[in-house]
Amino acid sequence: MNAPATKVTPISGFPELLPADRLLELHFLDVIREVFELHGFAPLETRAVEPVERLLGKGGDADKEIYGISRLAGDDSGRDAALGLHFDLTVPFARYVLENAGRLAFPFRRYQVQKVWRGERPQEGRFREFTQADIDVVDVGELAPHFEAEMPLVIAEAFGRLPVGEFRIQVNNRKIPEGFFLGIGLTDVVTTLRIVDRLARVGPGPVAEMLVESGASEDQARLVLELAGIRADDLSFVEAVRSLGVSHPTLDEGLEALSAVIAAGMEQAPGVLVADLSIARGLDYYTGTVYETQLVGSESWGSVCSGGRYDSLASDGRTTYPGVGISIGLTRLVHLLVTKRGLTASRSTPAAVLVAVNDEESRGRSRAVAAALRANGIPCEVAPSAAKFGKQIRYADRRGIPFVWFPGAGDDGGDQVKDIRSGEQVDADATTWECPAADLRPTVVPPPA
Amino acid sequence: MNAPATKVTPISGFPELLPADRLLELHFLDVIREVFELHGFAPLETRAVEPVERLLGKGGDADKEIYGISRLAGDDSGRDAALGLHFDLTVPFARYVLENAGRLAFPFRRYQVQKVWRGERPQEGRFREFTQADIDVVDVGELAPHFEAEMPLVIAEAFGRLPVGEFRIQVNNRKIPEGFFLGIGLTDVVTTLRIVDRLARVGPGPVAEMLVESGASEDQARLVLELAGIRADDLSFVEAVRSLGVSHPTLDEGLEALSAVIAAGMEQAPGVLVADLSIARGLDYYTGTVYETQLVGSESWGSVCSGGRYDSLASDGRTTYPGVGISIGLTRLVHLLVTKRGLTASRSTPAAVLVAVNDEESRGRSRAVAAALRANGIPCEVAPSAAKFGKQIRYADRRGIPFVWFPGAGDDGGDQVKDIRSGEQVDADATTWECPAADLRPTVVPPPA
Numbered sequence: 001m002n003a004p005a006t007k008v009t010p011i012s013g014f015p016e017l018l019p020a021d022r023l024l025e026l027h028f029l030d031v032i033r034e035v036f037e038l039h040g041f042a043p044l045e046t047r048a049v050e051p052v053e054r055l056l057g058k059g060g061d062a063d064k065e066i067y068g069i070s071r072l073a074g075d076d077s078g079r080d081a082a083l084g085l086h087f088d089l090t091v092p093f094a095r096y097v098l099e100n101a102g103r104l105a106f107p108f109r110r111y112q113v114q115k116v117w118r119g120e121r122p123q124e125g126r127f128r129e130f131t132q133a134d135i136d137v138v139d140v141g142e143l144a145p146h147f148e149a150e151m152p153l154v155i156a157e158a159f160g161r162l163p164v165g166e167f168r169i170q171v172n173n174r175k176i177p178e179g180f181f182l183g184i185g186l187t188d189v190v191t192t193l194r195i196v197d198r199l200a201r202v203g204p205g206p207v208a209e210m211l212v213e214s215g216a217s218e219d220q221a222r223l224v225l226e227l228a229g230i231r232a233d234d235l236s237f238v239e240a241v242r243s244l245g246v247s248h249p250t251l252d253e254g255l256e257a258l259s260a261v262i263a264a265g266m267e268q269a270p271g272v273l274v275a276d277l278s279i280a281r282g283l284d285y286y287t288g289t290v291y292e293t294q295l296v297g298s299e300s301w302g303s304v305c306s307g308g309r310y311d312s313l314a315s316d317g318r319t320t321y322p323g324v325g326i327s328i329g330l331t332r333l334v335h336l337l338v339t340k341r342g343l344t345a346s347r348s349t350p351a352a353v354l355v356a357v358n359d360e361e362s363r364g365r366s367r368a369v370a371a372a373l374r375a376n377g378i379p380c381e382v383a384p385s386a387a388k389f390g391k392q393i394r395y396a397d398r399r400g401i402p403f404v405w406f407p408g409a410g411d412d413g414g415d416q417v418k419d420i421r422s423g424e425q426v427d428a429d430a431t432t433w434e435c436p437a438a439d440l441r442p443t444v445v446p447p448p449a
Numbered sequence: 450m451n452a453p454a455t456k457v458t459p460i461s462g463f464p465e466l467l468p469a470d471r472l473l474e475l476h477f478l479d480v481i482r483e484v485f486e487l488h489g490f491a492p493l494e495t496r497a498v499e500p501v502e503r504l505l506g507k508g509g510d511a512d513k514e515i516y517g518i519s520r521l522a523g524d525d526s527g528r529d530a531a532l533g534l535h536f537d538l539t540v541p542f543a544r545y546v547l548e549n550a551g552r553l554a555f556p557f558r559r560y561q562v563q564k565v566w567r568g569e570r571p572q573e574g575r576f577r578e579f580t581q582a583d584i585d586v587v588d589v590g591e592l593a594p595h596f597e598a599e600m601p602l603v604i605a606e607a608f609g610r611l612p613v614g615e616f617r618i619q620v621n622n623r624k625i626p627e628g629f630f631l632g633i634g635l636t637d638v639v640t641t642l643r644i645v646d647r648l649a650r651v652g653p654g655p656v657a658e659m660l661v662e663s664g665a666s667e668d669q670a671r672l673v674l675e676l677a678g679i680r681a682d683d684l685s686f687v688e689a690v691r692s693l694g695v696s697h698p699t700l701d702e703g704l705e706a707l708s709a710v711i712a713a714g715m716e717q718a719p720g721v722l723v724a725d726l727s728i729a730r731g732l733d734y735y736t737g738t739v740y741e742t743q744l745v746g747s748e749s750w751g752s753v754c755s756g757g758r759y760d761s762l763a764s765d766g767r768t769t770y771p772g773v774g775i776s777i778g779l780t781r782l783v784h785l786l787v788t789k790r791g792l793t794a795s796r797s798t799p800a801a802v803l804v805a806v807n808d809e810e811s812r813g814r815s816r817a818v819a820a821a822l823r824a825n826g827i828p829c830e831v832a833p834s835a836a837k838f839g840k841q842i843r844y845a846d847r848r849g850i851p852f853v854w855f856p857g858a859g860d861d862g863g864d865q866v867k868d869i870r871s872g873e874q875v876d877a878d879a880t881t882w883e884c885p886a887a888d889l890r891p892t893v894v895p896p897p898a
Binding site for chain 2: 008009010011014015016017018019022023026037038039040041042043044045046047048049051052065066067068069070071072073081083084085095096098099100103104105107109110115117119129139144146147157264267268316348349350351360363364367371374377378379380381384385395398399
């Protein structure tokens with residue numbers, strides 16, 4: 001590229017990482033994918049674009065968030081439907097299920113890790129381009145409730161293998177507040193839920209005021225806040241709700257469903273799942289269980305992994321596909337861990353070894369050493385020039401490469417390898433040398449507390 | 450999503466895969482990434498968008514290919530530069546290098562695997578959205594020539610591990626035709642190169658006519674075609690060029706540089722690298738070595754992996770960054786292998802085992818079996834319902850899952866596992882059972898010839 005006049009500057013909301021931080025992000029992606037695959041989720045990718053009409057179909061004020069795309073040359077724009085970039089992975093997945101229903105086996109379990117785009121105003125930890133990592137299970141007509149317990153347990157396993165420290169997955173069931181509100185005579189469930197959803201941000205006083213403004217009595221507002229105040233990492237939340245003296249069939253359904261999820265959590269991931277009756281998720285298409293996830297000590301970051309159940313993930317008018325899913329906000333999670341907790345990778349390259357070059361004539365020998373190391377799965381590179389060894393060692397040091405290999409440095413003309421951290425240099429044979437397991441791949445530093 | 454009215458249809462040029470084919474594509478991505486990392490390339494991702502001005506800076510008629518993006522709500526469009534989706538990974542990488550030069554260690558080796566978008570008219574095997582897998586090495590001021598030999602050897606290693614059959618990487622050096630053209634008195638090198646670049650598509654007759662139309666004599670045209678006809682998988686191409694009786698210092702430089710690349714290939718990947726003096730690559734920013742790759746028996750697919758050297762990958766006006774890189778057209782390659790050679794994955798899910806459920810009351814026992822298998826790295830899922838075992842086995846069969854696990858089916862109340870392909874059912878313990886290595890992950894079927 002001959003230098004264009006355009007200034008080289010970051011674009012607000014479109015984050016990019018330096019190599020060491022990208023290695024950290026890749027470690028997260030690898031662990032997440034491994035856990036998703038261990039649980040039998042099939043990988044899927046959907047195109048980045050959808051017809052704008054479908055993106056808008058979600059309702060709410062989603063139109064504010066959508067990036068439309070159009071060919072700059074523009075000479076065939078009349079022939080295509082208007083297209084926009086997807087703003088989540090749920091809308092395209094629902095469309096994919098409808099489009100391929102005849103070729104998929106249901107219940108269908110898939111994971112999907114892709115960029116999404118939202119034209120929102122960027123702010124700390126909020127991006128216009130970011131990666132989500134989703135799992136969903138979708139079935140035809142009916143979806144078994146045990147999948148609602150499975151989703152957060154898969155996430156618990158993934159987060160348990162990641163350097164995120166302690167975390168809590170907060171679970172609620174929409175039917176609990178819905179049945180409770182109806183049981184105390186508040187029939188505008190959606191409005192009440194939206195107000196309660198603001199509890200964590202504005203506190204109970206303003207929420208009570210908003211409830212009264214929306215038509216609730218002081219007593220009703222008090223009961224709503226008492227319900228939202230209930231949280232427990234065991235089944236005691238049922239008794240706490242019952243003690244408020246409200247009954248409604250939908251409330252009973254919700255309590256039973258949430259009990260099943262929490263009971264599974266107590267069995268398989270003790271202390272991780274918390275029944276939190278304040279969790280509502282603003283989006284109005286969730287119909288059952290809802291999830292949010294907080295890192296302990298970093299609650300102000302908000303939820304880093306959220307989802308829930310939809311009775312109608314997709315529908316073609318004849319057949320309805322209920323689903324349940326959960327989504328890790330990967331870009332945001334990694335960004336916050338890098339900037340707030342100082343995490344990064346131990347080096348800026350996958351290479352564990354730099355093979356030194358004695359002189360350009362013997363580059364072939366160094367290349368053969370590298371090939372032998374790679375044949376044993378050891379990432380390495382050959383020094384870019386036959387500079388003085390001090391300079392070659394500095395090349396490795398700047399990148400965090402722990403070992404430098406010296407062909408022919410041994411007394412007998414064999415090779416030697418130096419650990420440049422300790423300075424220790426020993427005889428070695430490239431066909432048999434074993435790289436210490438801890439040095440084979442970049443690791444996360446500093447280790448989580 | 451409540452069903453929007455939008456019809457659910459594919460969008461021309463935006464391909465999507467079914468799960469088994471996506472598993473095949475992921476296998477390709479995994480192998481490519483592993484080889485890139487074994488060679489010490491650092492992973493990088495850049496944002497999907499660049500200022501349109503920078504995308505246009507590439508020259509040529511690139512503007513026809515660009516998708517612009519804009520917020521549908523559009524109320525802050527005046528504040529941002531016009532943005533477009535990147536159409537390759539080279540332009541954003543060059544910008545990234547300039548933007549982060551102070552924080553990168555040079556020579557800088559990176560790989561990048563991402564979607565790109567081009568607004569071209571879609572045709573068989575050509576897409577508007579597709580994934581490229583690139584490696585590049587970039588340095589400051591000067592770039593050592595041995596990197597030009599390294600690029601195709603990394604690709605040879607990756608392709609050698611992939612089910613693509615035999616392949617040839619064709620290599621040329623721009624300086625050979627350039628020096629040769631100048632040596633025979635053809636001074637409009639770019640025009641002559643562009644005409645020769647059409648040789649594979651239109652044949653020698655029309656190319657000779659076009660050369661003469663552009664001002665070449667019959668003799669010059671004949672010599673140009675004779676040069677373009679030279680190919681060899683050893684160093685004999687040098688003698689073949691010399692026998693044409695043309696000399697020019699630039700030609701000498703080119704022959705020496707190409708000899709070094711081919712010699713490295715003969716040593717490390719015999720038979721894979723071919724000196725092919727007809728390879729020009731239409732893009733005019735290549736300045737040295739250029740690469741194309743063909744699968745043997747599928748030459749009509751065109752190149753599936755191309756690249757070359759730029760003396761000025763990036764420049765900020767003071768400092769110039771020369772680079773060399775090569776790019777696998779992954780979407781196209783996988784699409785052609787799936788549609789033309791019938792490749793796919795052996796199953797449509799990562800799961801190797803389906804754990805049957807005797808009744809809903811004992812789902813916990815089945816979940817415990819699955820947890821034990823996963824702890825040993827065996828992907829599995831628990832049956833979605835406690836249906837008759839025949840139905841549970843059909844669930845596995847439809848997805849290609851090879852094993853079904855039956856908790857408590859043994860005479861002693863222990864578990865049994867059935868290979869549903871052979872029907873063999875044996876006693877097994879989930880904490881110690883070893884999944885046959887060939888069944889642990891989906892494999893590619895049919896195997897390459």
